[in-house]
Amino acid sequence: MTATFRRADERAADALRPVRITRQYTRYAEGSVLIEFGNTKVLCTASVEERVPPHKKGSGEGWVTAEYGMLPRATHTRGDREAARGKQSGRTQEIQRLIGRSLRCVFDLAALGERTIHLDCDVIQADGGTRTAAITGAYVAAHDAVSWLLAQSKISRSPIKDAVAAISVGIVEGTPLLDLEYTEDSACDTDMNVVMTGGGGFVELQGTAEGAAFSRAEMNALMDLADKGIGELLAAQRQALGLV
């Protein structure tokens, strides 16, 4: 693996793009966060609703769920508006299921009580990594919604058990890279999305060979990169939340 793919802006193979986390981006949501991974911009809002879906009714437990969308011209070429087409694509559903599972993994649903936190992740601008930015930003929005619930005395202790963040890694022209941007993502042989907790455990791992199959050694290299990147994202979340 001596290949040396040259990244835009002289970025190192193991470097994240600049990360910016802006809280209270919009006024009405209980949590509202604009997260930027370079040119990728995702608005993550957390909305508290005082009821739960049917499968949780009467359970004493709450629910955390996510929806994902992309503005039609978030991308280089305009895409169809899913509301106009009348259905969400398989890709959209796959992503919002991933975000929902990732966030539920760090929530104590009993401590949340019978209420729902809706996480809406809407991509304003897309340059690769929208799902990982969405998870990382949704955690901050969810944290703000929990702070609001505590401030309103609706709950007495936080149901959040740990932080969670996500990053993409991949192999482009033989080089393992951290945090792929769009042009890298389009060219990559292998693409992996990794979701990890503050405690260092894996929540989700989704690797796909776009071209040739990948080896265990390559996978290990990618996971080392992910581990480093997620450490930095967890720090950025803590800083944004004023927890440092």
Add this chain to the structure above:
Amino acid sequence: MTATFRRADERAADALRPVRITRQYTRYAEGSVLIEFGNTKVLCTASVEERVPPHKKGSGEGWVTAEYGMLPRATHTRGDREAARGKQSGRTQEIQRLIGRSLRCVFDLAALGERTIHLDCDVIQADGGTRTAAITGAYVAAHDAVSWLLAQSKISRSPIKDAVAAISVGIVEGTPLLDLEYTEDSACDTDMNVVMTGGGGFVELQGTAEGAAFSRAEMNALMDLADKGIGELLAAQRQALGLV
């Protein structure tokens, strides 16, 4: 009509909320404008597509069309995501048809050539007047897309015949008001959306009695207010476009 409804922030009955127009808000669209009427924020993008819908094929003319959406938590209470529900509401369709007609009214479709300009108006934050902000912002985005077409030598002269802007007016507790915000809109007896060209002509006029029917005198008062407000919006558009 001696009643004197007291507006938030000491705003005068005939005053617009602060208007801000930010061009190049996102990177990829041929025109991308964030327009703000106070707390109402709408992202308007203009995308050029080198083909036309079936009813214009072979006509030598282009097409201008609009789509409208609202992020689920743009509002005080979270609304359903239309893509998840699988259809656009009647309100959404009504608004996007209005935006499309308003913009087409100032376009020379033959001069545009057989191509389409898609105007996507997505509400990031909603505090009343989203459709009028959308029309006013979409004009600026469309203007930028036309400049791009000229710069690319795809067209040799601008197909834009005139400017277009829109504002809401209404009667709240007997007082005619310009540019209703959400709480005023909810309380109003009469609500009117007015779309006018730079030349001072009407493009659309949609008045609705929410409570009691309104008289011709009331209508005239509302149209005077609209006339004043739209004059100020047209000036704001010119300033944003550097045309003054």
Add this chain to the structure above:
Amino acid sequence: MTATFRRADERAADALRPVRITRQYTRYAEGSVLIEFGNTKVLCTASVEERVPPHKKGSGEGWVTAEYGMLPRATHTRGDREAARGKQSGRTQEIQRLIGRSLRCVFDLAALGERTIHLDCDVIQADGGTRTAAITGAYVAAHDAVSWLLAQSKISRSPIKDAVAAISVGIVEGTPLLDLEYTEDSACDTDMNVVMTGGGGFVELQGTAEGAAFSRAEMNALMDLADKGIGELLAAQRQALGLV
């Protein structure tokens, strides 16, 4: 405005087409009215249902709502059947929302009690002005349904506060015209639908510039025409209902 567009059948610029209102057109509905504006024929039925939509449950108030449809071959060229296509067009939704708002404006929903009046307006033959004929006819059907409720002693006083009727006006080749038929509607520069109460107030006003924008003077001319036409329609309703 000295232009003089020549109308079919020597009709004067300020003349309605022959109006016919036939009550009890079908047997089963609580109100059933065939209304004809010349060759435009709309069947308006009013159905009473002893329950209300969710947003009115437990409110003590009733609801009045409308649906609009067009038989596939009501028009010169056969249109798609909306039931077969699986969705109502934006135009259909816009019209049925307009009919519903117009009728609710003259109803005291508390006096109606927790029940719904459904107004179904189905176009049998279309020659322009279907939405205004629908509103004018739906009022008569609703009146019959209210008489039925009174006769059944389900309510003790009428919830109808005033009459309501509607007409289209427009400018064709520079001439302001009352009650546009299809060929005029297709050719018009400006098209306006006006809904007014028996008391002379405006309920809805929807003006659209199809070609050039229109001036305030033109709008005033159109509203004078509408005022005249609606006066005649209100008289036709009273006569059909035997109230004169």
Add this chain to the structure above:
Amino acid sequence: MTATFRRADERAADALRPVRITRQYTRYAEGSVLIEFGNTKVLCTASVEERVPPHKKGSGEGWVTAEYGMLPRATHTRGDREAARGKQSGRTQEIQRLIGRSLRCVFDLAALGERTIHLDCDVIQADGGTRTAAITGAYVAAHDAVSWLLAQSKISRSPIKDAVAAISVGIVEGTPLLDLEYTEDSACDTDMNVVMTGGGGFVELQGTAEGAAFSRAEMNALMDLADKGIGELLAAQRQALGLV
């Protein structure tokens, strides 16, 4: 089978309800027929379209197809509008497939040429037997459309090979009856729809035991009734078409 069910209006067991066939009921369709079987009223229009569905393209043959609908308040209790619900019921699809097959059976599709005749059968008022009235009326509308094609010299000879008509029969309280009205249809043990040609052959036969299974003897009795009724309907069609 000595039981003697007493029908409304002293109607005999083997009598049709009064049949009325009104041609040119609406103005624009190439064929437009209102057919009435007593209180059942169905508007059948025939529309000529100069193209065929994909499976007939390039075949030199035409197509005949039908759609069926019921106005929401055609019936005693208001039904859902299928366009609003977003899909046609299984019953609607079953009926429109039956009408289409029945009419195609008497058409020489090659002689029709590559064009489509759309038969729209819309129930204005329903009192049992809507599908059989629709088939009987659609034949007359199709005949008028063919006359129009001949008059326009689009075809040189009629593609209609034979007449077609339909009637319902059933057993109510042990009595075999011709042409069931709604209250009889609801009470019947066996219900059969029979479609026959002018030449006396069967096109469709659909019998259903609603309660107990029926015997071959009962079936034969029903078919004798159907045979008689269809003979009268074929005569009514000929008279309406001025062919006698």
Add this chain to the structure above:
Amino acid sequence: MTATFRRADERAADALRPVRITRQYTRYAEGSVLIEFGNTKVLCTASVEERVPPHKKGSGEGWVTAEYGMLPRATHTRGDREAARGKQSGRTQEIQRLIGRSLRCVFDLAALGERTIHLDCDVIQADGGTRTAAITGAYVAAHDAVSWLLAQSKISRSPIKDAVAAISVGIVEGTPLLDLEYTEDSACDTDMNVVMTGGGGFVELQGTAEGAAFSRAEMNALMDLADKGIGELLAAQRQALGLV
């Protein structure tokens, strides 16, 4: 009718294809039957659900309903997957309504109690006659589900009043044939599906002239064939259920 169409495998005009009925084909359903009519294979499962649809709630009666599907490559050419297309075809709905009615005809819904038996009929391989195989197999699956209910002491006596089976008959090149396979079905002039009870009564009779209309004599010949075939199917059901 001296014509002598030559069938595949030297099959006689009045002979069924080999019939195989395999119970407990899958593990989890209360009744699970694979039925084969020659190369036609349909999996029929019966599922008991302890609730009823809205129109039966509180009635003390149960419900029996059916759904029908075909695997995309059950046929010679792959068909669309209905789940992917987003709707069931008219043909599918027609067939599942037929299966449901046929089974309900032999059920005492009061004796079933307020529960539903869902009959899922999925075609694994299709060579003509799938709907008749489905009815015949669904009866056996329903019988097994009833035995399970009795064994579980959920009911004390069987709600099944009689057996039910179905077969197709048709006329090919002038020859009346029993149990049409796909190539015969495609070539036939007349096609009839007959559903009969163990007691010899008719439950459903659906005859269609594909080409020329058929005569009463032809219909009688077809019904004689059906009578013979259904007798054999009823025997096969009894044998499969160990009732002989």
Add this chain to the structure above:
Amino acid sequence: MTATFRRADERAADALRPVRITRQYTRYAEGSVLIEFGNTKVLCTASVEERVPPHKKGSGEGWVTAEYGMLPRATHTRGDREAARGKQSGRTQEIQRLIGRSLRCVFDLAALGERTIHLDCDVIQADGGTRTAAITGAYVAAHDAVSWLLAQSKISRSPIKDAVAAISVGIVEGTPLLDLEYTEDSACDTDMNVVMTGGGGFVELQGTAEGAAFSRAEMNALMDLADKGIGELLAAQRQALGLV
């Protein structure tokens, strides 16, 4: 990791359930395979279609795509029929996208030529691992379809570059297990689906923490199990195809 979860049937932690692969399970498809992993049974058919989806038109390349479905009573409790509900669930779409990507990874699309292989994977009986059985079986069906293409001389060399198979692994009560059955899957802390080629490379890796996050050591243990299991599946495929 000394915990020792006790599996059904004395199965070892690193043992597959009995694998059975039956080719030519149905008659008409170019490839038709029933694959069984214990009680999980999936019918995989491969259908060749002589055209490609729009994004491949004129590219000279073919396409391989998959659809997944589950019979309503494949499971312990009856699930909704997706065709009746009118849409495929997010889970279904996720699975069929996974199957499609996995198979495309071992196909040389240029060598396939401009045609499509449709892989339909329908679950007859579900006891965990349906998606991994589907991938493993779909490979065999695709191989048969390719042999058919070669035999028909439609292609001159096989476009299959390598074999592909898949298995699930997971951690239940602290014990890493190979090939989870339904009860294990429901109880597991971590669940991973692994897709590998004959050459030992990874095609897809999808790990999810259902309860607590999992460590890198746990992941490595799971991948060792998967490696072993997939080796055995690849051998079973070769044997079924007569390649040993």
